[in-house]
Amino acid sequence: MSEYRTLDHAADLMIEAWGAHLEDAFGAAAKAVAELSGTQGNGAVNQVVVSVRSADLEGLLVEWLNEIVYLISAEEVHLVSIWVNCIQREDQGWSCRATLQFTKQLFRTRDIKAVTWHSARVEISGKIVVRFVLDV
Amino acid sequence: MSKQVGPLLQRAPYRYELPETYKKGMRVPGILWVNEAAARLIAEDQSLDQLANVACLPGIVGASHGMPDIHAGYGFPIGGVAAFRTDSGVISPGGVGYDINCGVRLMKTSITVEDVRPHIEELTRRLQRDVPSGLASEGELSLSAADLRDVMVQGAQWAVDRGMGELQDLEFCEDRGAMQAADPNAVSERAVKRGRNQLGTLGSGNHFLEVCYVDSVYDDGLAEAFGLRYHTVCVMVHSGSRGFGHQICTDYVSIMLKAMTKHGIHVPDRQLACAPFDSDEGQKYYSAMACAANFAWANRQVLAHLVRGVMSGLFPGIKVSTVYDVAHNIARVEKHVVEGRPLELIVHRKGATKALGPGNSLLPGAYSRYGQPILVPGDMGRYSYVLAGTVKAQEETFGSTCHGAGRLLSREAAKKSVDGSMLKATLRDKGIFVLGTSNASLAEEAPEAYKDVSEVVSVMVDAGLARKVARLVPIGVVKG
Incomplete structure (x- = not known):
């Protein structure tokens, strides 16, 4: 099970998401971005596999979520399921591989400009907690 | 002491x-x-x-x-x-922000608030109908890759050349609506894809169209020079480079984070990722940022054209002309005198407006004696201001002033304390007709979420960084 909540931020939106494992927390974070975009869709369900890499976990979180922002705003998809298959350490840092199911987007209610690097955090102490700021 | x-x-x-x-x-x-x-x-x-x-x-x-x-x-x-x-400093995408050349265009009309008030609901509804928000609804313009490259280079001129505006509009845009540094080769395919259907769209968040009127004039000479007479109806457009600019910033923050090690740069916050201005990364970002800035000027030009169409439909014979168009998220190469020496600088303004004083050679001829119009939107329930630049601002702040009221409440706090439908009713009682994509988005942008812009303006004026020209009061608002 994975969850998220919005936290107070002066100008934009700060999100905290969590899960038992890194994959759950990153999945919850992506779900937050998708739900806060307010997309609705219809039509056939398609699937895509997304892979991102970064030097550290915070960078991986930002790069992963910016993939979600790009898919929603440029490819105009409505995400119906987000499965983060694997997050692992590699020689040059970390990688994340996820499977996304989506339909065509009919509309969205909010433009999310980007996931920012400011305040991006991944905390590992028992459960995994991630925090990030969305520029809206 | x-x-x-x-x-x-x-x-x-x-x-x-x-x-x-x-x-x-x-x-x-x-x-x-x-x-x-x-x-x-x-x-x-x-x-x-x-x-x-x-x-x-x-x-x-x-x-x-x-x-x-x-x-x-x-x-x-x-x-x-x-x-x-520019010879030893950095350029930072985070110092410009994701919405590159987010800015404001102010247009004045040939009619008065007395002419418009009886029709304000119809006018606002038509503005909302004819000016797309762009939230997956797409604009009227779907650009080919070649068209988009032209927009990146030509900016507002691209739209004017296609009948969406008047040559005079360009005269009253900063940089005549196009930065010369633009190079489409510095822009990613992703940015192109994100921007291809968004020209001529308003966007969401704090972007808006506002029908307002001049309710106070503080300096008759300046107001007359800017064409702002008592009770003149104006339209303010607040928008930027849309997804095109957002993606360019996203791309280049990542590029510069990787480049910082090479350049031996350490920053206290990764959002401040930067590269030397004269490095390959720095120059490419500046070229790409200029493309986004030009996209934004073209965007506000198309939006202005759509506004003109609506106004002409409801008020035949009306004249709608540009007072000024300013960027408030941008970096520019400028010359300033620092400690008595002229220096070439890359000036970053993030949520700040350029402010040229009287006599500056970059001003349009009509304003050269008066200084640059500075457009300071307030909130949808109170007022906005038009100021004029001063020589002191050029000396003290690299020719910069404020850009708006500044938020007082976070979006979450605003949503908790304001009911969007109640807000609409309250504003309607005050004579302000507001339309938005949702009540929640209206609540986020409620007047109480912002500082009183008059206090912000007073500081600028009392510090000698701007002169007060006129106050504008809203009567119809479309929130993106």
Whole structure:
């Protein structure tokens, strides 16, 4: 099970998401971005596999979520399921591989400009907690 | 003796200094242009730390400035101004922000509030109908890759050449609506894809169209020069480079984070990722940023054209002309005199407006004696201001002033304390007809979520960084 909540931020939106494992927390974070975009869709369900890499976990979180922002705003998809298959350490840092199911987007209610690097955090102490700021 | 407010030292009325000793790594002090009450609030705020972080960046000149509408952003504070030497300083995408050339266009009309008020509901509904928000609804214009490359280079001129505007519009845009540094080869395919259907769309968040009128004139000569007569109806357009600019910033923050190791640069916040201005990464970002800036000018030009169409449909024979169009998220190469020496600087303004004083050679001929019109939107329930630039601003703040009211409440706090439908009713009772995409988005942008812009403007004027020209009061608002 994975969850998220919005936290107070002066100008934009700060999100905290969590899960038992890194994959759950990153999945919850992506779900937050998708739900806060307010997309609705219809039509056939398609699937895509997304892979991102970064030097550290915070960078991986930002790069992963910016993939979600790009898919929603440029490819105009409505995400119906987000499965983060694997997050692992590699020689040059970390990688994340996820499977996304989506339909065509009919509309969205909010433009999310980007996931920012400011305040991006991944905390590992028992459960995994991630925090990030969305520029809206 | 200097008065101390927390870590801030008052050096002059409305000028508070954050000394270099505040944080290890600061290369210059911070300067906040605020009154004492605001200084006390900001002394406790995250924006002060952000102002200090900017002061740590290589090649910064003079000071890291905070305008009176400063509030915490990410990386740079919103309301921040910083200038770096082009020969030894950096350029930072975070110092411009994701919405590159987010800005404001003010148009004046040939009719008065008495003409418009009986039709304000119909006018506002038509504006909402004919001006797309762009939230997956797409604009009227779907650009080919070749068209988009032309937009990136030509800016507002691209739209005017296709019948969407008048040549005079260009005269009254900063940079005549196009930065010369634009190079489409510096723009990613992703940015192209994200921007291809968004030209001529308003966007969401704090973007808006506002029908307003001149309710106060403070300087008859300046107001007459800008064509702002008592009760003249105006339209304000607030929008930017849409997904095109957002993706360019996303791309280049990542590129610069990787490049910083190569250049030996360390920053206190990764959102401040930067590269030397004269490096390959720095030059490519500047070229790509200019493409986004030009996209934004083309966007506001198309939006202005759509507004003109609506106004002409309802008020046949009306004349709608541009007062000015300003960017408030941008970096530009400019020449300034620093400690008596002329320097070429890359001036970053994030939530700040350029402000040229009388006699500046960059001003349109019609305004050269008066200074640049500075457009300062307030909130949808109160008022906005038109100011004029001063020579003092050129000397003290690299020719910069405030850009708006500045947020007081977070979006979450605003949504908790304001009911969007009640807000609409309350504003309607005040004679302001408001339409938005949702009640929640209206609540986020409620008047109480913003500082009183008159206080922000007073600081600018009392500090000598701007002159007050006129006040505009809203009567119809479309929120994106």
